[in-house]
Amino acid sequence: MNQDSKIYIAGHKGLVGSALVRLLNQSGFKNVIGRTRAEMDLADQTKVYDFFAKEKPEYVFLAAAKVGGIFANNTYPAEFIFSNLQIQNNIIDAAYRNGVKKLCFLGSSCIYPKFAKQPMDEGQLLDGKLEPTNEPYAVAKIAGIVMCQSYNRQYGTNYISVMPTNLYGPGDNYHPENSHVLPALLRRFHEAKIQNLPEVVIWGTGKPLREFLYSEDMARACIFLMQNYDVTTDPKGGEHVNVGSGIEVSIKELAETIKSVVGYEGNLTFDLTKPDGTPRKLLDVSKLHKMGWKHEVELKDGVRAAYTDFLENGKL
Template sequence: MQKKSKIYIAGHNGLVGSAIKRKLERAGYPNLVCRTRTELDLRNQAAVAEFFAQERPEFVFLAAAKVGGIYANNTYPAEFIYDNIAIEANIIHAAYRYEVRKLLFLGSSCIYPKFAPQPMQEEHLLTGLLEPTNEPYAIAKIAGIKMCESYNRQYGTDFVSVMPTNLYGPYDNFDPKNSHVLPALIRRFHEAKTTDKPVVEIWGTGNPKREFLYVDDLADACVFLMQNYTYQDIGSFVNIGTGQDLTIRELAELIKGIVGYHGELRFNSEKPDGTPRKLLDICRMRSLGWEAETKLEDGIRMVYEWFKSQGG
């Protein structure tokens, strides 16, 4: 990937896509192609094909997706499976048809079985049942991995898949119902602090363990792979994470302290916990020469400052 290469970032306004865009702009890549949802519906096969025929991007970061937390996945399962499969299928096929040199597909750690051995290795894919609360989304992401593998196998393409752990950062979704746990907690604690609310309720027991990666670190990893490695180097796909996790209760206490909230935490055990633990094995990525740099506490402080700067 050269400085003058034409690069398409699908999902450039989202959490991951915006971080990749920032990374490339700072690194001096001027030839970036982006389209908003109103300009290009990625679920529309004909529209996607027309876009690729006109623009002819050389490199593609496929970061576009419909995402959300437990509540959103449970409430909109049909949208999660349809939208994500449609987006992936249209872009991956168009990348093949219009001879994209390299594509990087962003998956998710939820692709692994609910009770996969910890830490989860790439080889654990499809070795057990998925977590029911996000199964439609996980199946869609698995389909994207398998599409990349199949096109590489049949057509000799260079389509790379990466599986990031739970992400957080600027431009995240901070909606208290539809977002993931970390941004949702930031908003809940901030609002509780500003309104002197005595108690903040948190879904589940607080016992599940989660790993979190600052999204700018993920962007750095994605550009690193696009610049230096091919599908043949990486294999099927590669995990991207920090190699460290903590309980939801510990996360809540950490965010509570950063926000400066002094009220009570109340865990609602009648609500679902989700997968007990989701820690990625990052040995393959380390062997390629990359590791995350941002410490969780530092990352959360940066995100909270960004959230407040946006009028949160």
Template sequence: MKNDSKIYVAGHRGLVGSAIVRKLKEKNYTNIIGKTHSELDLTNLLEVEEFFKKEKPEYVFLAAAKVGGILANSTYPADFIYKNLQIQNNVIGMAYKYEVKKLMFLGSSCIYPKMCPQPIKEEYLLSGYLEETNEAYALAKISGLKMCQFFNKQYGTKYISVMPTNLYGPYDNFHPENSHVMPALIRRFHEAKDSNVPEVVVWGSGTPLREFLYSEDMADACIYLMETYKENEFFNIGTGKEISIRGLAELIKKIIGYEGRLVFDFSKPDGTPRKLLDVSRLEAAGWTYKIELKEGIKKTYKWFVENYINNQKGI
């Protein structure tokens, strides 16, 4: 990519997309396109084709998706598979038709089998059954990954897929019910401290192990691969480190300064017991993460208070 190349970031207002835009600007890329949902509905093929025909982007980061936590995935599986397939099919198909030079598809570590050997290597894809609570989303992301590989194989395109671990950071979804575990806990502990609530309830047993990557690191990895990688493999993106949900909750509790009790609701699902990515392929390609978990949570909480909370209060 050249500094003046036309780069389209689909989903530029989301957690990953906004981080990619910030990182591109930091690296002096000057011709970045972003469209809101009201400006461009990515589930509408006619609108997507008109956009590609008019704008002719040279590079595409496909970070747009319908996302959510365990509750949202379990409650709306039809929406998760249908809308994500629509977005992927439309953007990848039109990228090919209008000769995009390079495209990056952002997937998720949930594509791997529920009882996968740990740490999870890329070659473990499709080697077992998926986790039931997010099967619909995972199937959509697997389809997007395979579509990129098959376009490369049949048409000689240069489409890259990346499978990030659990992400967090500025512009995350902090909805009390439909968010992922990190932003959900940040909001829950903040509100409990603010209202002097005596206890915070965390779903499940607290024993599952999870890996977390700060969104700015994710963006850095994505741009690095777009600048340097030319083959047909896909990449895990993560830290190679894990923490239990209990450990995460205790860390967030300490950072926020909440002094009440921590209670675990064993009636709620845990999800996959362990999900640690093997990032050796990415490290061999020349990239490693920079921001440790404690620092990343502090940065995220600061953004949450300054932007999300203050906006709600009209400050």
């Protein structure tokens, strides 16, 4: 990519998409385009094909997806698999038919088996059963990876897939039921502070380990890989790349960090009658580290930035 390249970001208003827009603009890229859902429904094949035929983007970041936490995935499984397959299929095929030079597809770490060995390396894809609660979403993302690889093999395209760990940052979803753990806890601690509640209750023991990555670090990784990772010489179509911090924290440590950032002075208690979920979920990011990329934003600094965003934009 050069600064005059026409770059289309699908999902430019989302968590990673908005970070991509900010970073590309800050780096001097002059031709970054996006479309809101009101302007173009990505599940509508005709509209997507017409857009690509008219705009002819040279590079595409496919950051658009229907996403949510365990509750949302469990409640709306049909919507999660249908919407994500439609979006991916339309954009990847339209990119090929309109000569896009390179595409970056964003997946999710939930593609790996529920009982994958830790840390999870790229080779464990399709090596076991998925977590049932988000299986429809995971299957859609796996299909996206295989679709990119298949187009690379058959058509000689240069489509890469990146698998992020748990993401957070400006533009996140803070819905009390449909958000992920970090933004959900930010909201819960903030409301407890405002309402002078004596305690915040966390499900389980607080012992499960999770990995988190700031959204702008994720955007930096996508841009880095778009500039440096070429799969055109790989006869298998190119392996996907894990993107994470490589650092894990317990849910208890996460809650204590958020409590400190928010300034909540009440008690933190754990409901031992509730399940812990998967004991550990950490990506092996050695492949990306060997390429020369590492995260820049540490957890507490990122949480501070996320909380500022919540105060300005996140309250429902």
